[in-house]
Amino acid sequence: MQEKLREHFEKLISLTDEEFAFVLSHFTFRKYKKHQFLIQQGDAVNHTYFVVSGLLKLSHTSTDDKEHILLFAMEDWWVSDDHAYLTKTNATMSLDCLEDTSVFCITLEDNQKLFAAMPKMEHFFLKKSHSGYIALQRRLLSLLTSSAAERYEQLLKQYPALMQRVNKTLLASYLGVTRETLSRLTS
Amino acid sequence: MQEKLREHFEKLISLTDEEFAFVLSHFTFRKYKKHQFLIQQGDAVNHTYFVVSGLLKLSHTSTDDKEHILLFAMEDWWVSDDHAYLTKTNATMSLDCLEDTSVFCITLEDNQKLFAAMPKMEHFFLKKSHSGYIALQRRLLSLLTSSAAERYEQLLKQYPALMQRVNKTLLASYLGVTRETLSRLTS
DNA sequence: TTCTTAGCGTGATCTACATCACGCCAAACT
DNA sequence: AGTTTGGCGTGATGTAGATCACGCTAAGAA
Numbered sequence: 001m002q003e004k005l006r007e008h009f010e011k012l013i014s015l016t017d018e019e020f021a022f023v024l025s026h027f028t029f030r031k032y033k034k035h036q037f038l039i040q041q042g043d044a045v046n047h048t049y050f051v052v053s054g055l056l057k058l059s060h061t062s063t064d065d066k067e068h069i070l071l072f073a074m075e076d077w078w079v080s081d082d083h084a085y086l087t088k089t090n091a092t093m094s095l096d097c098l099e100d101t102s103v104f105c106i107t108l109e110d111n112q113k114l115f116a117a118m119p120k121m122e123h124f125f126l127k128k129s130h131s132g133y134i135a136l137q138r139r140l141l142s143l144l145t146s147s148a149a150e151r152y153e154q155l156l157k158q159y160p161a162l163m164q165r166v167n168k169t170l171l172a173s174y175l176g177v178t179r180e181t182l183s184r185l186t187s
Numbered sequence: 188m189q190e191k192l193r194e195h196f197e198k199l200i201s202l203t204d205e206e207f208a209f210v211l212s213h214f215t216f217r218k219y220k221k222h223q224f225l226i227q228q229g230d231a232v233n234h235t236y237f238v239v240s241g242l243l244k245l246s247h248t249s250t251d252d253k254e255h256i257l258l259f260a261m262e263d264w265w266v267s268d269d270h271a272y273l274t275k276t277n278a279t280m281s282l283d284c285l286e287d288t289s290v291f292c293i294t295l296e297d298n299q300k301l302f303a304a305m306p307k308m309e310h311f312f313l314k315k316s317h318s319g320y321i322a323l324q325r326r327l328l329s330l331l332t333s334s335a336a337e338r339y340e341q342l343l344k345q346y347p348a349l350m351q352r353v354n355k356t357l358l359a360s361y362l363g364v365t366r367e368t369l370s371r372l373t374s
Numbered sequence: 375t376t377c378t379t380a381g382c383g384t385g386a387t388c389t390a391c392a393t394c395a396c397g398c399c400a401a402a403c404t
Numbered sequence: 405a406g407t408t409t410g411g412c413g414t415g416a417t418g419t420a421g422a423t424c425a426c427g428c429t430a431a432g433a434a
Contacts, residue, residue, distance in 0.1 A: 060328055068331040070324060083321045119306035122313055129316040134270045136323040137257060141247055143330050144255040144363045148421070167381065176331045181421055183383055335391075354411065368391055370413055378433075388423070396415080403408075 001029065004052050005104050008076055012127050013120045023121065026110040031102045038103070039081055039095035044088070047105035048080035049073075054101025055165055059173070060093045069174040072098070072162060078128060098166060148177045149185050188216065191239050192291050195263055199314050200307045210308065213297040218289045225290070226268055226282035231275070234292035235267035236260075241288025242352055246360070247280045256361040259285070259349060265315060285353065335364045336372050 005027070006020050015023065032038060032054075039045050041061060049056075056073040058081070070093060073079035081093040085108060106114070115122045142151050152175060156163065162171070172182035192214070193207050202210065214237075219225060226232055228248060236243075243260040245268070257280060260266035268280040272295060293301070302309045329338050339362060343350065349358070359369035 060332070062332045066332070068328060070327065082317065083324070086317060086321075115310070119309065122306065122309050123302070126309055126313045126316060129313060129320060130269065130273060133316060133320045133323065134273075136320065136327060137270070140257065140323060140327055140330070141255060143327070145247070145249045145253070169381070177420095178422060179382080180384080180423080184421090187383065356411070364390095365392060366412080367393080367414080371391095374413065376434085378431100380431080381429085383426100383428085385426080386424085389419105389421090391418105391420090393418070394416085396413105398413085399411085401408105401410080404406090 001052060001102070004076075005050060008050070009121075009124060013124050019118070023114065023118070026114045027104040027106050029102065029104055032097050032100070034097050034100050037094060037096045039084075039091050039093065041091050041094045043091055045081045045084040045091045046107055048078060048082070048085055048108075048111070049095070049103040049105045051075055051077045051079065052102045052104060054097060054103075055099040056095055056097055056101055057170065058093055058095050067173055068176070069170060072159075072166060072170075072174065074161070074165075078132075098170070143176060148175060148181055151175050152182065152185055188239060188289070191263075192237060195237070196308075196311060200311050206305070210301065210305070213301045214291040214293050216289070216291055219284050219287070221284050221287050224281060224283040226271075226278050226280065228278050228281045230278055232268045232271040232278045233294055235265060235269070235272050235295075235298070236282070236290040236292045238262055238264045238266065239289045239291065241284060241290075242286040243282055243284055243288055244357065245280055245282050254360055255363070256357060259346075259353060259357075259361065261348070265319075285357070330363060335362060335368055338362050339369065339372055 002020075002024055005024070006015065009015055009020070009023070027050075029052075038047075038049060038056065039058075051073050053075055056079060058070045058073060058079055059067050060070065061067050071077075071079065073095075079095060081091045081095065083089070084091045084093075088108070115125075142154055146154065152171075155171070155175065166174075168182055168186075169179045172179045175182065189207075189211055192211070193202065196202055196207070196210070216239075219241075225234075225236060225243065226245075238260050240262055243266060245257045245260060245266055246254050247257065248254050258264075258266065260282075266282060268278045268282065270276070271278045271280075275295070302312075329341055333341065339358075342358070342362065353361075355369055355373075356366045359366045362369065
């Protein structure tokens with residue numbers, strides 16, 4: 001369990017046992033059931049989360065009550081409403097479980113303490129942030145350049161595992177089309 | 188000129204004269220004319236750029252020859268084809284000047300040296316990366332939730348200065364609509 | 375068991391936006 | 405001065421995808 005977290009860090013940086021123990025002391029382990037919310041749109045956001053197992057969705061519900069999915073967070077992903085988390089403002093997004101899920105979470109204060117004490121953790125998160133940024137850019141381009149059918153293909157290629165775990169209504173919402181349109185694309 | 192760069196860093200971290208001199212030694216100052224390319228789609232990407240003055244566009248041209256704009260980089264912005272820069276792969280985007288532009292640029296190697304020597308620079312870039320990520324998320328949501336007219340409004344509000352500096356064809360391409368559609372929205 | 379609800383497909387219709395095709399004007403070459 | 409080019413508006417028409425409205429099936433809940 002802790003091993004998952006450690007292995008995850010050690011993909012990019014190396015840690016002694018003492019260092020990892022120190023890092024770990026800043027995190028809390030938690031379990032959630034399917035349908036539970038980690039973040040509710042409108043509420044405060046106290047943590048950022050590392051997914052040990054399970055599946056979450058980060059989504060925004062617009063005033064016309066439509067849900068738009070920013071990302072599906074699977075094993076080994078970091079997820080939160082980053083803006084709300086970093087600026088201590090209220091969430092504009094919700095984060096909830098599509099499956100039973102276990103996470104390590106960390107508060108902003110602990111995060112800052114950890115960074116101050118261990119520059120290499122900042123190095124780690126800079127790399128993570130870069131990958132996240134690049135993935136988002138790719139998705140933005142995909143929305144700008146591709147039709148719904150093409151975006152679906154790309155998603156299939158990039159995250160084949162998702163298809164087995166997420167229902168089509170949610171996939172459609174991630175792709176930016178309606179359930180009906182996605183259904184017609186696949187059938 | 189160097190002052191611009193220093194002030195920019197000092198919005199988030201503080202630097203002694205010696206430290207700034209050290210930082211500066213990793214950068215090169217360059218000037219480009221309107222229509223010049225800093226990055227060409229398909230070529231290698233050797234630098235990331237800090238815009239001192241002027242205006243650039245980062246864009247991707249798809250196989251059907253349509254240009255899609257990822258961002259307009261104004262004064263004080265950092266810009267590159269990040270993925271190509273960080274992984275030393277070929278650019279999938281172009282970066283070119285909409286106005287005469289001056290920049291500080293840095294290679295990946297110098298960047299890494301700088302980070303290794305000065306953790307606080309890594310701290311600085313982590314914050315920048317976070318803001319970039321958050322801005323991209325906002326834009327993604329805007330594409331998912333809003334009509335062309337609404338996106339135009341939002342852009343007006345967020346970057347009023349852009350309207351004076353960028354022609355409508357490019358604005359349309361940033362918004363993800365055709366020139367004609369944008370024209371009909373505004374008239 | 376029966377009732378309710380979630381997931382999915384599908385037809386009919388509607389609409390935001392794209393595409394194609396003009397014309398006008400002002401800037402910029404030659 | 406004349407000619408080309410870029411920027412912009414606008415009409416007519418086409419189309420991807422939304423919306424509304426069904427019905428079917430399977431899984432939970434009472």
